[in-house]
Amino acid sequence: MTQILESIDKVRLTVNPLLKRKSELGQFFTPSSIAQFMASLFAKEKMKNPRVLDAGAGIGSLTSAFLVQLISENLSRSANVNLIEIDEYLEEQLTDILSMFEDEINISANIVIEDFIEWAVLNLLEEGTLLENGKPGFTHAVLNPPYKKIKSDSRHRKLLRSVGIETVNLYSAFVALSIELMEDNGEIVAIIPRSFCNGPYFRHFRQHLLGKTAVKHMHLFESRDKAFKDDEVLQENVIMKLERGGKQGDVTISISTDDSFSDYNEYVYPFEKIVQPNDIEKFIHINTSNEETLIERFPSVCYSLEELDIEVSTGPVVDFRVRENLRQMPEGGTVPLFYPNHFVGTQLEYPKEMKKPNAIVRNEKVEKWLYPNGYYVVVKRFSSKEEKRRIVAGVLTPDSVDYPVIGFENGLNVLHFQKKGISPEIAYGLYVYLNSTQVDKYFRIFNGHTQVNATDLRTMKFPSLEILEELGEWVISNSDNIEQEEIDGKLEELLK
Incomplete structure (x- = not known):
């Protein structure tokens, strides 16, 4: 045989x-x-x-x-x-x-x-x-x-x-x-x-x-x-x-x-x-x-984004459909167009020398896709399996760019409130939660591919707004270079 x-x-x-x-x-x-x-x-x-x-x-x-x-x-x-x-x-x-x-x-x-x-x-x-x-x-x-x-x-x-x-x-x-x-x-x-x-x-x-x-x-x-x-x-x-x-x-x-x-x-x-x-x-x-999953270990992780009054949308700007409006660097009449590689931890690198454009012309065609400047959490839609985390989140702050409106490219998921920014504490709290090792393990259990869809984020469970705010205050009061172990430890401390 x-x-x-x-x-x-x-x-x-x-x-x-x-x-x-x-x-x-x-x-x-x-x-x-x-x-x-x-x-x-x-x-x-x-x-x-x-x-x-x-x-x-x-x-x-x-x-x-x-x-x-x-x-x-x-x-x-x-x-x-x-x-x-x-x-x-x-x-x-x-x-x-x-x-x-x-x-x-x-x-x-x-x-x-x-x-x-x-x-x-x-x-x-x-x-x-x-x-x-x-x-x-x-x-x-x-x-x-x-x-x-x-x-x-x-x-x-x-x-x-x-x-x-x-x-x-x-x-x-x-x-x-x-x-x-x-x-x-x-x-x-x-x-x-x-x-x-x-x-x-x-x-x-x-x-x-x-x-x-x-x-x-x-x-x-x-x-x-x-x-x-x-x-x-x-x-x-x-x-x-x-x-x-x-x-x-x-x-x-x-x-x-x-x-x-x-x-x-x-x-x-x-x-x-x-x-x-x-x-x-x-x-x-x-x-x-x-091992027990995050939601099994911590019953307080039981809220959906909808229950927290937070929305998530896929970045609405599909660059190849508006190619004539893209600009490699900011110039008169343009606003920022953010791609996943603009976000490095809590830092925004903008404008950035890269193959992708940094700006989009603001006109009637693209106006409906633009967001008012504010605090937003972004999650990369695509990652390789070899990356340390499947979910890679970043934060946009209103003082990082001096423009009234901004654009998010289709490779990003955007967490927002009625297409407007959210509070800084909640934004940083979500950033810490999504970038934790515990959430990454939990997410991999039900996500078998390298794409993170808006539907995936809507289905996930989150802590209460109070815990997210406390996490956010902790990030804001500490340095920008918070280590992964510190993130995981602080989340465990607040969820117990």
């Missing part, structure tokens, strides 16, 4: 560079180590005479790992496997790989070279041959779906809507359709980008997934660039095991640095810690340590 998987890995490495439509189709093949781990997650007692779906089968790595699991542990003497793959170039590879198992197990194989979304929707709407008595017939689904956005006016989007699925990416579409094609208590194991766990774009998908399945297991790779190093994948991925119509109980969360699984660790959490009961967004929190 090991030799079969090694052979498949050789095929993967050989075929990978030859694929002409790899980027177009969003193809990423699964290393055998990951495929074996995924196969191991299925409940052994449910694996007799399985009917398996492999959506976006590629070269068949996942189906092969599933069959190896059946054979090596003597779980079943037969299997029905259905491999759906859009790339006709891979049909020969799929046939050759399945032939390796002919002497080991009785396989009924169905290789379909079609668009999976079209194929699945056709079967769901017309009760095709894969449906028995109008009910889906798969007992298991294993998939590494393609990663590619779906345009809102595309044929794929219309097909998905015809079966009640609303989503924005191929990977979430593949998982949602696989859920629909499963029989009750059927199991799905999929490796997908973690980005679906939060944010408004995947809200419908999360509702669909959590409404129709029980989450049983989630695995994270701590290193973003090692699990799929041959494909140069930098997206943070999660392996999920779901049970169609299952009873939701505790969830196993596991983690390893990479696909060797040499430092594998796992923890078990109540589902209420994974998806908070009152969260209408249904954000999925993945805690990879046994």
Whole structure:
């Protein structure tokens, strides 16, 4: 069995560079180590005479790992496997790989070279041959779906809507359709980008997934660039095991640095810690340590920005749309346009020698996007995973620039009060809170990508205005060079 998987890995490495439509189709093949781990997650007692779906089968790595699991542990003497793959170039590879198992197990194989979304929707709407008595017939689904956005006016989007699925990416579409094609208590194991766990774009998908399945297991790779190093994948991925119509109980969360699984660790959490009961967004929190989170340790951290009467908006100036109004340096008739790299801690570096412009012409076109000068907290929308903190906040003070109005570029989130400044104490208090180590750890649990959206900040919990004011007064009365340890210590002191 090991030799079969090694052979498949050789095929993967050989075929990978030859694929002409790899980027177009969003193809990423699964290393055998990951495929074996995924196969191991299925409940052994449910694996007799399985009917398996492999959506976006590629070269068949996942189906092969599933069959190896059946054979090596003597779980079943037969299997029905259905491999759906859009790339006709891979049909020969799929046939050759399945032939390796002919002497080991009785396989009924169905290789379909079609668009999976079209194929699945056709079967769901017309009760095709894969449906028995109008009910889906798969007992298991294993998939590494393609990663590619779906345009809102595309044929794929219309097909998905015809079966009640609303989503924005191929990977979430593949998982949602696989859920629909499963029989009750059927199991799905999929490796997908973690980005679906939060944010408004995947809200419908999360509702669909959590409404129709029980989450049983989630695995994270701590290193973003090692699990799929041959494909140069930098997206943070999660392996999920779901049970169609299952009873939701505790969830196993596991983690390893990479696909060797040499430092594998796992923890078990109540589902209420994974998806908070009152969260209408249904954000999925993945805690990879046994440490209590910030909001668990400190019940006083319980307020939303809305409850604090503070608003957050994405910077409204999209620079490439107003290119004719941008100026490299301030000049007559312009006002400051702030980018993320203008903010360094509590300091504003303006104007700044950089590739980006420093100013924008004030005219009728841009006036609606400008804010009156005042105290504002800004949070960078984008950061690399290698940065020490996922949330990087700064403060703008009204005396830092001598202009009546200012502009914020789209790479910033802006905390404000009705599009006006907030009090200096609250501004500095928010700055300290957002830049604390405790908040960074809390944020990483439910944010799987490097982008910090305004929706993320609206969903977060904050201390009371009184505590924020006290934090702000402490910052104002101390030097500008406050160390991280001092920030963390002061926050702990006030929250206890």
